[in-house]
Amino acid sequence: MKQICENVYEFTHPLIQHKITILRDKNTGTNEFRKVVEEIGMLMGFEALSDLPVKEIEVETPIETCKSPVIAGRKLAIVPILRAGLGMVPGILALTPSAKVGHIGMYRDEETHEPHEYFCKLPQPIEERTIVVTDPMLATGGSAVDAVSQIKKHGGKRIKFLAIIGAPEGVKRLHEAHPDIEIYVGHIDRCLNENAYICPGLGDAGDRIFGTK
Ligand code: PRP
Ligand code: URA
Numbered sequence: 001m002k003q004i005c006e007n008v009y010e011f012t013h014p015l016i017q018h019k020i021t022i023l024r025d026k027n028t029g030t031n032e033f034r035k036v037v038e039e040i041g042m043l044m045g046f047e048a049l050s051d052l053p054v055k056e057i058e059v060e061t062p063i064e065t066c067k068s069p070v071i072a073g074r075k076l077a078i079v080p081i082l083r084a085g086l087g088m089v090p091g092i093l094a095l096t097p098s099a100k101v102g103h104i105g106m107y108r109d110e111e112t113h114e115p116h117e118y119f120c121k122l123p124q125p126i127e128e129r130t131i132v133v134t135d136p137m138l139a140t141g142g143s144a145v146d147a148v149s150q151i152k153k154h155g156g157k158r159i160k161f162l163a164i165i166g167a168p169e170g171v172k173r174l175h176e177a178h179p180d181i182e183i184y185v186g187h188i189d190r191c192l193n194e195n196a197y198i199c200p201g202l203g204d205a206g207d208r209i210f211g212t213k
Pocket of ligand 1: 082083084113138140143196204
């Protein structure tokens with residue numbers, strides 16, 4: 001993982017880069033696309049959660065009793081930005097099965113590219129939880145900035161944002177709006193096009209995960 005600046009990280013792991021190439025390919029069908037988004041969610045979640053606190057407990061092995069670490073303290077919440085963020089949730093839940101899951105519904109206006117929120121339901125109390133926000137695409141950053149603001153308004157404090165692909169503009173905007181959150185991006189692409197799509201990107205993540213158009 002490469003640190004871009006304080007709290008912003010880009011993945012360099014070959015497995016993540018390989019899987020992102022599968023997502024980029026326009027010939028990758030819905031079934032495989034969905035599976036690979038889930039796998040990348042797990043790989044990114046694994047790394048982003050490497051600072052989870054642990055405590056030692058006593059455990060009896062078939063040989064003897066020893067002290068051994070377990071995850072301690074802070075509880076987790078996974079908060080996908082609908083729709084596409086949902087695709088990464090099963091991968092992270094596989095690592096942290098007792099995490100609670102909140103949802104934030106956002107869609108981008110096709111003309112203005114401005115985000116509109118249509119749903120927000122977060123596990124309570126959110127203040128005590130480490131919150132992992134998922135969205136495969138960080139384009140203009142508008143949806144991410146608003147989603148994080150909404151989570152903070154509800155009391156969320158310790159937030160990690162996971163995106164599979166980011167545009168430089170979106171990463172910068174999210175970091176400037178919320179410098180306190182950790183941002184993890186699978187790959188930072190070249191730029192946005194005139195329709196605010198990421199280039200080269202992977203197209204519309206929601207449509208490709210759910211097979212809509
Ligand atoms: C996509 C994507 C992000 C957003 C990114 O969602 O999943 O949420 O666009 O764009 P931004 O950084 O410019 O805000 P979309 O609005 O297409 O909704 P969907 O997931 O329901 O398809
Ligand atoms: N949303 C997507 O799904 N893809 C993009 O490239 C930009 C926003």
